Amino acid sequence: PGQVSRAAFVGRVQLRMLKCPCPPSSAGLELSVNNHAADFTLSTRPGPAISLSCLVHNSSQAEELLWYRGEGQVALKDGNKVNTSNICISPVNESDNGVTFTCKLARDKSVQLSVVLDVQFPPHLSGEETLHKEEGKDATLTCNFKSNPQAQSTWLKDSQVLTLQQNRHELYQNSELLRLSIRKVQKSDNGTYSCVVQSPLGNGTREFHLIVEDKKPVFPKEAVIAAVVVVSLTILFGIVARKDHFFKVW
Known part of the structure; x- marks a missing residue:
């Protein structure tokens, strides 16, 4: 009986395998x-x-x-x-x-x-071309570029390699951006700045015109407020005086 039972079990397993074939291995x-x-x-x-x-x-x-x-x-x-x-x-x-x-x-x-x-493609450059800054203010020139393979970049001023001055010029660069910051611009900073990008597939140049304007006169707030108060009081006293004169004549 044990052998018959085992044979029946094997038969059932084989039947299941026929009905549910395993997916082929990859x-x-x-x-x-x-x-x-x-x-x-x-x-x-x-x-x-x-x-x-x-x-x-x-x-x-x-x-x-x-x-x-x-x-x-x-x-x-x-x-x-x-x-x-x-x-x-x-x-x-x-x-x-x-x-x-x-x-x-x-x-x-x-x-x-x-x-x-x-x-792979040659450099493409973009950025604001003209920048007006008041003397004594900070200025930032931002040159955006794309290039593959990665390109080498530098700044020129009036067609000459820019001489960086400590504590006045600051450079920042990553794979798609070259930024030049100038602290407290002076009249001597006026000029054309060129962002030059060079790669094995070609070169690119973007020009930026920095225009340094004269300082605008600054009036102290206290002086302006005092002047407004004086003018207002003068007008007020003038109106009162005219009223007194009007009543006396009448």
């Missing part, structure tokens, strides 16, 4: 994108379109593929999902720089391969 499956079998960086320039082609390797069945741009899934047509999938970025622009495109296996998203776009 072990051994690999992806490639543009013939790269590992994550890579793709260098390009703005303008021309680029294509990314994802393929499944070592698969014995049809495998669905997914594409992602950053965290967002890319919509694919039905005929562009199984075993091979292609996407096109057109046109490539500067905002695509640093964006990651990832191809994933639909049933096991741990099987994936990523491409980072390295969009």
Whole structure:
């Protein structure tokens, strides 16, 4: 009886396995994108379109593929999902720089391969061109720029390299900004300041015109208030005096 019971149990297990087959393992499956079998960086320039082609390797069945741009899934047509999938970025622009495109296996998203776009472009500069400042005030010239690869930058004054004076000039720079601060501007600070950015793909220049104006006369508040009070009292006494004169004549 024990043997019959065990045979019946084995039969039931086999029947369940037939009814509920286990999904095939993704072990051994690999992806490639543009013939790269590992994550890579793709260098390009703005303008021309680029294509990314994802393929499944070592698969014995049809495998669905997914594409992602950053965290967002890319919509694919039905005929562009199984075993091979292609996407096109057109046109490539500067905002695509640093964006990651990832191809994933639909049933096991741990099987994936990523491409980072390295969009290279020459420097582009911007910033307020004319700045009026009263003598003795602080002035700040801000030069905004974008460049890939990263560019070298400097300031010129009237076409000559700016000589920095301690406690008067202050420089701040990051990958997209060059700022020159001048404390207590003087008439000698008048002139044209040039933000010059140099990269392997080209150079860029942005000119800023600093106009230092004469100091405006400053009146002490106390003196102004006193003058207003005196004028007001004078007018008031004048009105009272005219009233007295009017009544006497009448």
